[in-house]
Amino acid sequence: MAFTIKVNGVDRTVDVDGDSPLLWVLRDVLGMTGTKFGCGMALCGACTVHLDGAPTRSCITTIDSVGSAAVTTIEAIGDTPAGQKIQKAWLDVEVVQCGYCQSGQIMSASALLAGNPHPRDADIDDAMSGNICRCGTYVRIREAIKQAAQSNGREG
């Protein structure tokens, strides 16, 4: 059946089963391939998008559960203040290696920073431990989040 979802501010209508995961609607139906497939079971975080700003694993989010929530993907996260800072820090710190997981890492980190301008190490652990990086860029991800937070100023 047809579903209309708002992706990066644009209404998109797709005709799929209601239990189709949002991940595949984005990637295969709408052609937005920035959001990645890693596990299909919310174990790795590669597919993370935002639903009304909350980091969400799109691989287990069915299209019929999205409703009117605003879907934000890696393709548009740079339009948000937190996303922009995170992307810049990612490049400044040279976080990225193979890069495949980094869409999800950036989505998780952007949500963290949007809700917590000055995350502590424990906050970073909580927010980021659901995102696996097989290249092991964790040390730099932590550094980049802290660098992005610094640009929030001290009083944040």
Place this chain on the structure above:
Amino acid sequence: MILSRRSFLQAGAATGGGLMLSLTLPVANGAAEAADADGFAPNAFVRIGSDGQIVLTMPYVEMGQGTYTSIPMLIAEELEVDLKQVRLEHAPPNEQLYGNPLLGGIQATGNSNAVRASWQPLRETGAIARAMLVAAAAKRWNVDHVSCRAQSGEVLHAPTGRRFTYGELAADAARVPVPENVPLKRPEGFKLIGTPAKRLDTPAKVNGTAIYGIDVRPPGVKIATLMQSPVFGGRVKRVDDTAAKAVKGVRQIVRLDDAVAVVADHMGAAKKGLAALVIEWDDGPHAKLNTKEIAEELEKATLNSGPVAQNIGDVDKALASAVTKIEATYELPFLAHATMEPMNCTVHVRNDGCEVWVGSQAIARVQAAAAKTAGLPLDKVVVHNHLIGGGFGRRLEADGVIRAVQIAQHVDGPVKVVWTREEDIQHDMYRPYWFDRLSAGLDEKGMPIAWNHRFAGSSVLARWAPPFFRNGLDPDTTEGAINLVYALPNLHVEYLQVEPPGIPTAFWRSVGPSHNVFVTEGFIDELAAAAKQDPVAYRRALLDKTPRAKAVLDLAAEKAGWGQPLPERVARGVSLQFVFATYMAQIAQVEVSKDGSVRVRRVVCAVDCGTVVNPDTVRAQIESAIIFGITAALYGEITLKNGRVEQTNFDTYQMLRMNEAPAIEVHIVQSSEPPGGMGEAGTSVIVPAVANAIFAATGKRLRKVPVDSSVLKQPV
């Protein structure tokens, strides 16, 4: 193809036996046949358009290791262009042009050798192109070329301040005779090499625009996913696809001999269709196979002697005279690669040809495998290589391409075959299982006078590149077990090739050393313990003839604060190696909880990899390799039960996560030696460092990974 007439590679026998290819620049009729109407392409790696666009063709594929920055740095250094001026292209399959000289001419990215293989020839490539551009400018100005110099993509005539861009010179440069000898810069003249140049591949990787193999979308592409026989070697007996076909979006079910695929409009529908299939399998000859039997077979093999990989002195005699004798056996498990980008391949089979989109470490093999499977001549198969979402050796294999072509032969139009994570883990080709048997003899001072090591396991190289497997030995399987950094007066190493039934094996990050360094660095630690000596001091006493090894050991020990007190059940462990032409020492600081769980808190690494091309990439690769190795040390294990891989996804095949990641420090030794490999060395060396730290913290010697926490519980 256009470039092939302009450059060719000369094959000759290399010392050491492999086929060595050396780059020879075009010499047709004494002048470069590099003249396009409007461009300059002096060789297979550099192309300069009259519009000024500088395109570098990358013979090695980017999978995170930074090769799309370090290789351009080599060319750009001598070509005198800024990295931001160049555009990169993946090389097409063409072993003549893009074969890896350190892999016998196979067009492959692996064994941490892209920089090593490119260091001389690709700097020469850049230098010759630059010399031709300078000559073209000098001719136009009618001045001596010595008065001209190249800089940032331009040629300048200093006395008059005149300048031409490379684009303006491209057409003329193409008609300049190719110089015979162009001197390369001396290290003190390097502008790029040795600097932490920004990676060229990253901007697209932070905004979702980078295209990996899994992201390609040829017009009309369908998405397929598959289930292969759960037991290797099994067959499909019967399929009931009634329910699968009824799933909305499912277009077609493809039945192969040993797999079934569901073709759909999107992966969600394909997966739903797959779950709805009822498949009956004939499990075949391996239906009852368990890991235990494979391990027992290997253990048994090490009771007999095998081909000698290295012999120094007389081990038997030395053992007989030893004051102390030590024996041990070590074991390492099968491991999956678990690249974050699951296996995938997109194929369009037409009547007259075949097109393949994939991310591959060995693109020419992809072409050959697709051609063979489709029954087409090589030149009818077009392969597009892509960024790789994690290679680690997995994408040196073409098994996924073969499977995708088999499916695509049944599909009208292009089809993207995407493995589920479960299929990816359960139908990987695995790091081999190893069984090692060692004995050593110590003299009255506790120093080793005999070292005897025999091991059994699969030779990946014997399958992947048979010419390298000779007299029962291959250079990969034994790397890290022979030519040890330590002065061992009597040493004997034997390898027995035993191919396990019912489970395919392949290269895995840090390859042979991933096994050997765990064993040798664990065993040397055992000898130090038996001699009641400090593990660093003990190793150090054996390094007088390997000063670079001693230097990295000293540096790591100093930076780690070796010897400084730590709390109870927290300890440091050391490990040292010389593999991939790189010296590396690591010290892991590990905390073992009362319940036996292990946390690696800090890792200090000292590395001497010769000349450093990009120090930030060196650091990044070591950080990466350490995390990769700790994952293996703490969690990595693939097991077979009744022929089936028991692990399925990241819940049962765990990865290290952010909350478990240690602090990592990398200290680089300045050196002007030729570059060593960097992509893998950090993985092999960390695993024994962790095991040795656990021994220091608990007194438990782990001779098998992954760590068994149950033996590390603190007695109540």
